[in-house]
Amino acid sequence: MFHLAGLSRLSIASLAIGYAEPVGFSRWEIVLFLVLALASLSAFFARFSKVLVRIFESKKDPDFRLSPIARRVWDFVWEVMCQAKVIKERPLPGLAHAFVFWGFCAFALVTLNHFATGVGFPFLRSRTWVGGFYFWFAAAFAVLTAVSIAALFVRRLFVRPIWLGQKVSYESLFIAFLILALMVTYLGAFYVGASPGTIKALWWAHTLALLIFLPLIPHTKHLHLVLSPVTVFLKREGFSRIPPLAGDEDFGMVTGRDLTQIAALQAYSCVECGRCTEHCPAANTGKVLNPKEVILGLRGYLNELGPKSEEPLIGKHESLEALFQCTTCGSCEYQCPVGIQHLPMIIGMRRGAVNTGVWEDDYGTKLFLALEKNGNALGLSSSERDKFIAKQQFPIFDGTQEYCLWLGCMGGYDPQGREIIASFARVMEYLGTTYGVMKKEKCTGDPARRLGNDLVFQTLVEENLRNFEQNKVKRIVSICPHCVRTMAEDWKEYGVAPEIEHHSEFMARHQSRLPNKDTGETIVYHDPCYLGRYRGVYDQPRQVLALSGTVIDPPRARERSFCCGAGGGLAFLGEEQGERVSHNRAKELVETGAQVVGVACPFCNTMFRDALGATSEAPPKLLDIAQITALQLPQKVAARADG
Ligand code: SF4
Ligand code: SF4
Numbered sequence: 001m002f003h004l005a006g007l008s009r010l011s012i013a014s015l016a017i018g019y020a021e022p023v024g025f026s027r028w029e030i031v032l033f034l035v036l037a038l039a040s041l042s043a044f045f046a047r048f049s050k051v052l053v054r055i056f057e058s059k060k061d062p063d064f065r066l067s068p069i070a071r072r073v074w075d076f077v078w079e080v081m082c083q084a085k086v087i088k089e090r091p092l093p094g095l096a097h098a099f100v101f102w103g104f105c106a107f108a109l110v111t112l113n114h115f116a117t118g119v120g121f122p123f124l125r126s127r128t129w130v131g132g133f134y135f136w137f138a139a140a141f142a143v144l145t146a147v148s149i150a151a152l153f154v155r156r157l158f159v160r161p162i163w164l165g166q167k168v169s170y171e172s173l174f175i176a177f178l179i180l181a182l183m184v185t186y187l188g189a190f191y192v193g194a195s196p197g198t199i200k201a202l203w204w205a206h207t208l209a210l211l212i213f214l215p216l217i218p219h220t221k222h223l224h225l226v227l228s229p230v231t232v233f234l235k236r237e238g239f240s241r242i243p244p245l246a247g248d249e250d251f252g253m254v255t256g257r258d259l260t261q262i263a264a265l266q267a268y269s270c271v272e273c274g275r276c277t278e279h280c281p282a283a284n285t286g287k288v289l290n291p292k293e294v295i296l297g298l299r300g301y302l303n304e305l306g307p308k309s310e311e312p313l314i315g316k317h318e319s320l321e322a323l324f325q326c327t328t329c330g331s332c333e334y335q336c337p338v339g340i341q342h343l344p345m346i347i348g349m350r351r352g353a354v355n356t357g358v359w360e361d362d363y364g365t366k367l368f369l370a371l372e373k374n375g376n377a378l379g380l381s382s383s384e385r386d387k388f389i390a391k392q393q394f395p396i397f398d399g400t401q402e403y404c405l406w407l408g409c410m411g412g413y414d415p416q417g418r419e420i421i422a423s424f425a426r427v428m429e430y431l432g433t434t435y436g437v438m439k440k441e442k443c444t445g446d447p448a449r450r451l452g453n454d455l456v457f458q459t460l461v462e463e464n465l466r467n468f469e470q471n472k473v474k475r476i477v478s479i480c481p482h483c484v485r486t487m488a489e490d491w492k493e494y495g496v497a498p499e500i501e502h503h504s505e506f507m508a509r510h511q512s513r514l515p516n517k518d519t520g521e522t523i524v525y526h527d528p529c530y531l532g533r534y535r536g537v538y539d540q541p542r543q544v545l546a547l548s549g550t551v552i553d554p555p556r557a558r559e560r561s562f563c564c565g566a567g568g569g570l571a572f573l574g575e576e577q578g579e580r581v582s583h584n585r586a587k588e589l590v591e592t593g594a595q596v597v598g599v600a601c602p603f604c605n606t607m608f609r610d611a612l613g614a615t616s617e618a619p620p621k622l623l624d625i626a627q628i629t630a631l632q633l634p635q636k637v638a639a640r641a642d643g
């Protein structure tokens with residue numbers, strides 16, 4: 001009893017005393033501290049200044065604008081200060097990382113005071129109200145940081161997710177040890193029984209850990225501690241946006257001279273967490289492409305050769321094969337916690353490879369020729385499209401109708417794409433919406449743009465824009481998320497496209513007037529990359545499908561949806577290496593046990609057509625949301641679904 005009372009008195013005393021400050025530094029101790037601090041800071045800046053020089057010596061980003069500043073501030077607060085992205089995508093390790101980050105923030109003042117104490121000018125005193133509070137506040141974060149870093153240490157050493165790399169990173173383990181040492185030596189100063197000698201020893205141990213840690217930052221991936229807040233703030237506007245070329249002399253990213261400041265900053269900010277790779281459809285199906293290595297390749301190039309080098313980027317540091325395996329699904333950019341934008345770099349290097357003739361691919365050449373000659377990616381004569389329009393009796397757009405119904409290459413030429421268009425036309429007619437189709441529609445240029453052929457892309461865009469202007473088109477609706485994205489965003493470089501929306505958005509807006517008859521079927525919905533991640537449209541297709549059945553999600557859904565393998569022009573290239581991306585996804589869709597796979601993109605549709613049959617003996621039905629809706633319409637609405 002007496003003992004407990006003593007203990008309780010002790011803890012009250014320790015609460016009153018709090019953080020014990022070291023006293024009585026000798027002149028020699030001060031000199032030693034200053035010499036060590038100077039050495040540490042010099043080692044830090046010796047490396048950090050080189051990184052800064054490489055970033056500043058890189059080419060300026062031609063399209064960079066700081067506005068809108070409010071969006072940048074919001075991203076900074078949300079992604080950096082709140083660590084929201086880090087936590088959302090990997091909740092437990094994310095939270096542990098966030099506590100380490102918040103601990104660092106809380107410790108900024110403590111560290112400054114720590115150094116000021118070493119030269120005899122502490123500005124935080126534990127006996128004052130502010131100092132007393134702040135030391136306890138930092139102590140709370142020290143405990144959370146110590147627990148978190150210990151957990152991350154165990155994860156890296158024993159769990160070792162493959163995305164972090166095959167080998168144990170001793171560098172990361174040592175840094176984790178230093179952070180733990182910083183926390184423990186700080187907390188030790190709260191021990192009420194510690195003698196003045198012990199307190200001073202703790203101060204020195206804490207100082208040494210700090211002075212060893214500081215120069216390691218720019219030499220390791222922990223450089224992200226300094227750079228990533230800036231990277232997040234300065235990242236390019238828009239999601240997976242491809243920056244424009246800076247004139248006729250700009251061939252894309254060919255050598256170090258083509259690396260821009262933003263690209264260099266992003267390359268140095270990579271924390272090597274592997275989140276991009278973990279979600280990459282190419283990396284998940286045995287391809288050479290690994291988005292983390294794309295970024296580290298650029299960093300390696302800058303370290304070795306610098307931004308003034310004329311050496312090609314593709315070769316030792318970047319793999320041509322890998323660059324052309326990217327489906328442009330955008331998962332990497334969506335997942336990256338430090339604001340790295342992979343697609344401007346991947347497409348930038350594709351542009352360089354196409355414009356300098358480094359990329360030679362029979363399928364690619366055939367595709368570009370088809371786009372140039374026939375104006376569509378399937379290489380069919382435009383008379384085939386005319387025949388389809390005549391057979392379906394689609395009205396021709398003449399400026400009087402509400403909508404221009406955009407057929408796209410798939411809707412105009414592909415048999416299954418035609419069925420989707422016919423179904424959607426029935427839905428529009430049922431709703432009483434007037435529409436017409438363009439006589440001389442050309443491909444939006446999406447596959448040329450994503451494969452790096454800006455010349456073909458520009459020609460197609462200009463022809464289409466002229467056509468829209470002549471026909472006074474004001475509003476477009478399309479069944480294809482690739483067309484929607486390309487017209488709404490990529491075309492901006494060459495003019496203003498009419499307002500465009502995806503058919504899922506159109507149908508969701510009119511859902512109260514669409515038939516609502518539950519078929520009793522379960523529909524698993526596959527989020528297309530260009531509708532979900534690129535456009536943020538997740539709920540509308542689900543709302544439309546819910547009119548016809550029970551909608552379920554596969555395990556990888558919404559922002560984490562797994563690509564079908566068609567994007568980035570890959571639908572038109574040859575055989576894939578390793579497992580097919582579409583098969584990987586089809587298996588997941590089949591395993592949900594749904595009777596219907598609901599899609600909202602004609603490219604996903606074409607990819608799953610074979611994949612579902614190849615992965616299941618009794619595959620579920622594959623239907624677009626327009627087809628599912630059209631099946632509910634009264635029979636008297638003219639049947640068009642025979643394509
Ligand atoms: S866009 Fe998709 S396919 Fe391309 S690197 Fe990123 S995650 Fe991989
Ligand atoms: S690019 Fe981003 S997501 Fe990928 S490893 Fe680097 S920091 Fe992580």
